[in-house]
Amino acid sequence: MIEITIDNKTVEANEGETVLQAALRNGIEIPHFCYHPCLSIAGNCRVCLVKVDGRPKLMPACNQTVAPNMVVETEAPEVQSARAAVMQFIMLNHPGDCGICDKAGECRVQEYQFKYGMAEPISIEPKHHKKKFNYLSERIVLDNERCILCSRCVRFTREVSKSAQLGIVERGSHSYVARLDAQPFDDPYSDNVLGICPTGALLSREFMYKSRVWYLEPVRSVCTRCARGCSVNVWRRKKHWYVRSLGEEKNITAYRISPLENPEINGRWICNTGFDLHKFMARPRAMAPMMAGNTVTVDEASAEANRLLAGATNPAIILSAHASNEELQAFKEKLSPRVQVYTREDYCPAEGEVVEDDLLIRADKNPNSYSVHAMFGQKAFSAAAGHDVVIVWGDQVDYTSLGNAKIIHLTSYAPEQETRADVLLPISTTFERSGTFCNFEGKTNRFEQVFDKPKLVQHASDLFGRL
Amino acid sequence: MSCLEEKFDQLRSVYPAEMNSSLVLPLLHLMLKEKGHLTESDAVFIAQYLDVPPMQVKEALTWYTMLYRQPVGKHVIKICRNIGCSLMGAERLIEYLERKLGIKEGETTADGRFTLLAVECLASCGTAPAMQIDDTYHEQLNESKIDQILKELS
Numbered sequence: 001m002i003e004i005t006i007d008n009k010t011v012e013a014n015e016g017e018t019v020l021q022a023a024l025r026n027g028i029e030i031p032h033f034c035y036h037p038c039l040s041i042a043g044n045c046r047v048c049l050v051k052v053d054g055r056p057k058l059m060p061a062c063n064q065t066v067a068p069n070m071v072v073e074t075e076a077p078e079v080q081s082a083r084a085a086v087m088q089f090i091m092l093n094h095p096g097d098c099g100i101c102d103k104a105g106e107c108r109v110q111e112y113q114f115k116y117g118m119a120e121p122i123s124i125e126p127k128h129h130k131k132k133f134n135y136l137s138e139r140i141v142l143d144n145e146r147c148i149l150c151s152r153c154v155r156f157t158r159e160v161s162k163s164a165q166l167g168i169v170e171r172g173s174h175s176y177v178a179r180l181d182a183q184p185f186d187d188p189y190s191d192n193v194l195g196i197c198p199t200g201a202l203l204s205r206e207f208m209y210k211s212r213v214w215y216l217e218p219v220r221s222v223c224t225r226c227a228r229g230c231s232v233n234v235w236r237r238k239k240h241w242y243v244r245s246l247g248e249e250k251n252i253t254a255y256r257i258s259p260l261e262n263p264e265i266n267g268r269w270i271c272n273t274g275f276d277l278h279k280f281m282a283r284p285r286a287m288a289p290m291m292a293g294n295t296v297t298v299d300e301a302s303a304e305a306n307r308l309l310a311g312a313t314n315p316a317i318i319l320s321a322h323a324s325n326e327e328l329q330a331f332k333e334k335l336s337p338r339v340q341v342y343t344r345e346d347y348c349p350a351e352g353e354v355v356e357d358d359l360l361i362r363a364d365k366n367p368n369s370y371s372v373h374a375m376f377g378q379k380a381f382s383a384a385a386g387h388d389v390v391i392v393w394g395d396q397v398d399y400t401s402l403g404n405a406k407i408i409h410l411t412s413y414a415p416e417q418e419t420r421a422d423v424l425l426p427i428s429t430t431f432e433r434s435g436t437f438c439n440f441e442g443k444t445n446r447f448e449q450v451f452d453k454p455k456l457v458q459h460a461s462d463l464f465g466r467l
Numbered sequence: 468m469s470c471l472e473e474k475f476d477q478l479r480s481v482y483p484a485e486m487n488s489s490l491v492l493p494l495l496h497l498m499l500k501e502k503g504h505l506t507e508s509d510a511v512f513i514a515q516y517l518d519v520p521p522m523q524v525k526e527a528l529t530w531y532t533m534l535y536r537q538p539v540g541k542h543v544i545k546i547c548r549n550i551g552c553s554l555m556g557a558e559r560l561i562e563y564l565e566r567k568l569g570i571k572e573g574e575t576t577a578d579g580r581f582t583l584l585a586v587e588c589l590a591s592c593g594t595a596p597a598m599q600i601d602d603t604y605h606e607q608l609n610e611s612k613i614d615q616i617l618k619e620l621s
């Protein structure tokens with residue numbers, strides 16, 4: 001620990017860290033575009049210039065290592081005017097088309113221009129024109145005019161995801177971010193660049209023009225697509241921005257997913273599968289209880305399930321690795337003594353999917369196998385055990401593997417075959433309840449409720465009380 | 468490509484092992500000599516040979532103006548248009564060359580003999596105006612000197 005002074009305040013800094021890092025840790029804001037805590041230091045944007053006592057000129061805070069008794073000023077007049085000049089320079093060729101830019105409202109260029117850009121625009125020559133709709137992949141569009149060449153996206157692909165698929169080509173004000181002409185930007189972590197880009201240069205094609213971001217709010221959730229269980233934000237429309245003309249559906253849509261920083265589990269990143277979580281959740285749902293293909297009331301379905309269970313001589317349940325810890329607990333207390341318990345992996349790696357890597361993605365494509373195994377062990381269902389009634393919990397079940405048993409199916413999603421269950425009881429999804437999962441390392445991660453559940457859908461934990 | 472790879476191997480043998488990135492530029496120059504101009508797939512070829520990310524080679528390829536990305540003539544005339552040479556009349560000389568060759572800056576003559584490029588500083592400000600034809604510098608130019616130089620070229 002060494003002591004330095006920032007804006008007349010004594011702060012403790014770690015040996016070897018930069019002025020910017022020490023300032024941010026102590027709650028002092030110094031603007032920065034190119035600096036990102038997870039990436040190498042580039043020092044190219046210059047908006048972080050500060051005054052360091054004894055230095056002949058302003059120093060970039062992101063690239064200045066702290067030294068004992070260093071005296072730093074972040075709001076001196078010359079710092080303010082340098083910032084304004086940097087903003088003036090960055091805006092020189094920036095199109096300033098916030099009105100039609102998806103990033104507006106969460107854009108660092110917009111924010112800093114508003115806060116620090118007190119200098120008049122000085123463009124007398126026409127702005128440089130570059131390619132506006134540059135499709136890097138099926139997922140991402142790059143607007144080269146909006147890019148401020150901070151190189152965050154390039155460093156991300158080189159240092160974090162390691163695909164090295166992005167680079168900056170050409171020179172000077174002609175330079176721009178590009179990929180190989182012959183290869184799309186198909187990095188399985190590509191969408192993370194959307195979040196780290198400080199401006200509206202990199203945008204999601206799927207979210208494009210879907211909503212202004214200030215109508216939306218994030219809700220803490222957990223990605224259920226693999227055993228890493230990354231923390232994510234699910235973006236829903238703010239209640240007071242519900243508009244009837246949008247239709248019920250748009251008001252309760254998950255608009256997009258973004259990573260939620262969680263140093264314990266996923267750091268600041270998630271994989272593209274996680275970015276698609278809202279699409280995974282939006283598959284056709286099981287909306288109403290059914291008996292052998294016919295829609296029935298909740299009471300009728302529960303009564304039938306109870307009748308089947310009461311008459312069963314050898315009942316069993318196949319647990320879902322998508323069930324939360326709370327649901328598993330409810331099951332354990334209320335139902336488990338009466339049935340034989342089996343486990344399974346609801347989801348297996350799909351074709352073409354990254355099975356496992358050394359960054360985040362895990363081969364087990366379910367969020368809570370850890371707890372299932374910890375509480376109930378691991379035992380695959382066997383039809384040979386002669387069960388006459390089987391409760392199947394979770395989706396993606398092949399009924400033919402269940403033998404001749406009567407089937408009570410608790411599921412959120414409803415592919416064709418599910419309607420053939422003797423009793424089908426729709427249950428809520430992760431977005432419709434709060435709870436916790438334990439990831440593959442046993443780390444507990446919490447998710448909050450994003451939406452209300454549909455009327456005829458029940459929470460699995462309530463159901464167990466009734467069976 | 469196999470003969471090219473032999474030349475690559477030769478060059479590689481004089482570099483310390485594990486310094487693949489340092490070989491990017493030498494190999495680009497070598498390949499340029501062989502092929503006249505370079506494309507993205509050439510950059511990818513070098514990247515694969517060196518086991519470095521293709522984008523890294525493409526960045527180098529697009530950064531340097533001397534690495535041509537379009538076919539050029541037999542002789543490439545690079546004439547400086549930067550401040551030192553401009554003060555000594557470079558702009559007039561560029562126009563003179565354009566008129567003499569019947570092409571604009573950046574173009575190649577129809578017979579494929581000359582490509583005319585205006586470039587930034589050739590680091591010859593003390594002897595401005597200057598131009599470089601292929602690998603040779605020509606300094607303290609004027610119109611008759613240019614006539615003479617071009618005449619002597621095959």
Ligand code: SF4
Nearest residue numbers: 147148150151153197
């Ligand atoms: S696209 Fe965005 S992240 Fe990438 S260099 Fe440009 S401004 Fe930076």
Ligand code: SF4
Nearest residue numbers: 223225226229230274
């Ligand atoms: S690594 Fe796993 S948990 Fe994390 S975002 Fe990807 S699929 Fe979801």
Ligand code: FES
Nearest residue numbers: 043045046048062
């Ligand atoms: S944040 Fe320091 S130069 Fe960009």
